[in-house]
Amino acid sequence: GQNIDQPTEMTATEGAIVQINCTYQTSGFNGLFWYQQHAGEAPTFLSYNVLDGLEEKGRFSSFLSRSKGYSYLLLKELQMKDSASYLCAVCSLADKLIFGTGTRLQVFP
């Protein structure tokens, strides 16, 4: 079966660092995406990993371990505007995106 797990909610303080974990079990793997979604809006692309390791892009980094079925999204120097849902999605061999439950992050001043 297909299963993608993320924590439901997280809180953090402005300026801090937060790590959002994602574990997956899917039939086929063609890369893992992280999206940010504000309430009532469409998801926006943050990162993509297909090989093991860390991808860094500004304040956001994403890590992948295919052997462990594990990824994380790291957000540094948190800002209030980073309060949103963060969606982990695995691209299956059929090129379909399978989304995790999403993690709602609240950043407090």
Place this chain on the structure above:
Amino acid sequence: GAVVSQHPSRVICKSGTSVKIECRSLDFQATTMFWYRQFPKKSLMLMATSNEGSKATYEQGVEKDKFLINHASLTLSTLTVTSAHPEDSSFYICSARGVEDRLYNEQFFGPGTRLTVL
């Protein structure tokens, strides 16, 4: 680039009516479009995959006669919710993937359509 639009952004209708939602790729040709629905505080659930010029492929549990999908051109796909009922109220989001081998098979998402059925 890679902009996807949806219309309407919000629709309220009476139970029993049909509602059509349009998804357009504005600056690229999309061979494949995907339709998702999202319930409040939940993640996106893939409903169907739409390929230009062919029948849509529906995910398990999605009624194809209820949710009609037409991908008539490389820039337009439509989702029609037929005989809508209150339980069909949801946030419907489309995404599109380009003809060329774009960034990592990336899907570009539309802004979503909020459907409320009274």
